[in-house]
Amino acid sequence: MSLLQVKEVTHSYGSRTFLNWKGRPKKVLSDISLAIEEGTCLGMLGTSGAGKSTLGKVILGMERPQNGKILFQGHDIYTADKHTRQKIRRDIQAVFQDSYSSVNPRMTAERIIAEPLENYEKLTIAELKRTIVELLERVGLSEEDLKKYPHQFSGGQLQRINIARAISLKPKLIVLDESVSSLDMVNQTLILELLKELKEDFGLSYFFITHDIKAAYTISDTVGVLEKGELVEHFDSKEEFFTSEHPVVKEMRGSILAEHPRFRSIRTRVSQT
Structure with a gap:
């Protein structure tokens, strides 16, 4: 059984006037079906407006599709019981494009990473701090960064903190929504290498949303192409993409x-x- 299965998902948004919604809904996803296996990365390529981020939100449980199912380890994430949904929320994490808007600017790096741990784990103060320091070091930062605020980090450093937060609960799947696109080329390369290492070390699975072909093939095992809400191609190798x-x-x-x-x-x- 696949870790994640997207089955015939269709999703639409209404068109909006100044005061209310009206008109024919705009279809942003049309009959999407795909699967992600444990320990693999599925890259999803597409231009702006192709529906990539909407698909990511649907997988994360943030937007319920009008039709179709999202199955995580065989459980429908939108109809599962409360206990199962809570476990799924723990097992699926996300790292978004804008590292600064993804965090509370009034929280230190320590508090940012601690938040999910405090929600799901029962750790002593000493255990919590030790875990946070280990996570910071695992993503290339140090204990000296604990008390710093978001504005004191570069974009690449802050994205490392977002990654540390995402892996803190040892999830099974991370949705990476354009997570390197706002970084310069050097930091893109470093973050992609870090993501590859974490994938191997923790047995993670990724859904990697990007418009960057080179980035997609740096960490992806397979690649899909989304265009106008439709999954138009799926490739098992780089060679297939470049000969399509x-x-x-x-x-x-x-x-x-x-x-x-x-x-x-x-x-x-x-x-x-």
Whole structure:
């Protein structure tokens, strides 16, 4: 049995006027089916507005779809009993794009990481602090960072704190919603390497939402392509993606910039032929 199964999920939003909702609902997900196995990463590629983040929210239990099911270890996350839903909330965590808006600016790094532990674990004060220090060190920070506030960290450092918080409860699945896209190239590379290490060390599974092909293939075992709310392709290898004749995939490949700026005009001319 797969860790997570998305079965024929369809979701829509209503159109809004100044005062109220009216008009035909806008379909943002259409008959989506996919699965994530334990210890694997499914990358989900798509342009802005493709429905990637909405799919992430549906998987996280934040937006109930109009049709279809989300099964986590065989349990429907929207209809399971209270005890099961509580366990699922513990086992599915998230790291979002904006590291600053994901935290309370008035809380120290220690308090940010402590919050889920205090909600789910019964630890002494000494055990709690020791666990938090271990988590900080595991993501490349130190005990000296405990009392710092979000504004005292760089974007990459704060994202490490968000990752530490996400892994604190030893979840089975983490939804990564554009979690490196707001970082510079150096920090993107470092965070992606950290995520790969954590995946191996803790046996984590990821649902990695991104528009960046290179980032997707850095940590993903398989990759799906979402376009206008539809899952148009699914690839088990990088080679399959780069040889696909699907027009959406070909357009994505054509938009990849060369590594060095001097070659980018060449890449553009080649992609247009």
